[in-house]
Amino acid sequence: MAAFAASPALSHGSHTHTKAAPKPVLVLEGEFVATELRGRPLNRAAQAPKATLIFLPQDGVSGSTGCNRFSGKLVRGGEDSTRFGPLAVTKMACMGPAGALERDVLAALRATHQIRKFGGEVRLLSAKGRVLARLQTVSARVETGPSLYGKSWTLVRLNGQALDPQSLRPQVRFDGNRISGTTGCNQFSGTYERALGKSRFFRLMQTERACLAAVGDPMAVEAAFGAALSKVDQISLTANQLTLKSSTSPDILVFEAGD
Structure with missing residues (x-):
């Protein structure tokens, strides 16, 4: 709501205007699933393809078209303009309902000029204000939160075992939808993605050198760390402790934040 200051008495027929307070920047965070595209409700059955949109710091x-994954940035052009910048999209072939959903999702993202949030619903609007898509929250805030980023996380417990602080311990760092770090021996990098409440790491690549250390066995730690990381589908963050775990195995990785 615009705020107006009380004006003093005016003389000589002159007058002044009080500038309206600027609108607050729309803060978007969390994961949302598409429920409607161009006025058409989407199939909500469990087996139907789902399109998701995740707002990151x-x-x-990032998100899913119902077939392929995408990532990019929002472009803000003023108080009432928010668009999607160029999107990087994976190139898996999409047939049937998933292919049709992908075409509609990408068309809606390209045509978006405004984004509005009403409680747990996000609406993507055209330049003329027409609703292109409605999305409902899956999580009001991405579980990792902004504090996941901008830090180096050092592994302190691997599958229930505390690691010697004098040993070469794995470290990870998150940057948008990218993850990188060291296994304690080799460097690695990959893609971090979250969809419908599940977090996963894809396309993990690492260097291949042999390592020896005065304390601990870095090769054994590397093997166990890599195996656990490939199974991760749950992330939790409390204060300066990050936990990565699997819903299908007992593997668990516990990290503490560094600089």
Whole structure:
């Protein structure tokens, strides 16, 4: 709501205007699933393809078209303009309902000029204000939160075992939808993605050198760390402790934040 200051008495027929307070920047965070595209309700059955949209820190976005994954950035052009910048999209072939959903999702993202949030619903609007898509919250805030980023996380417990602080311990760092770090021996990198409440790491690549250390067995730690990381589908963050775990195995990785 615009705020107006009380004006003093005016003389000589002159007058002044009080500038309206600027509108607050729309803060978007969390994961949302599409429920409607161009006025058409989407199939909500469990087996039907789902399109998701995740808002990340620093206006990053990622999600799923119902077939392929995408990532990019929001572009803000003023108080009433928020668009999607160029999107990087994987190139898996999409047939049937998933292919049709992908075409509609990408068309809606390209045509979006405004984004509005009403409680747990996000609406993507055209330049003329027409609703292109409605999305409902899956999680009001991405579980990892902004504090996941900008830090180096050092592994302190591997599958229930505390690691010697004098040993070469794995470290990870998150940057948007990218993850990188060291296994304690080799460097690695990959893609971090979250969809419908599940977090996963894809396309993990690492260097291949042999390592020896005065304390501990870095090769054994590397093997166990890599195996556990490939199974992760749950992330939790409390204060300066990050926990990565699997819903299908007892593997668990516990990290503490560094600089």
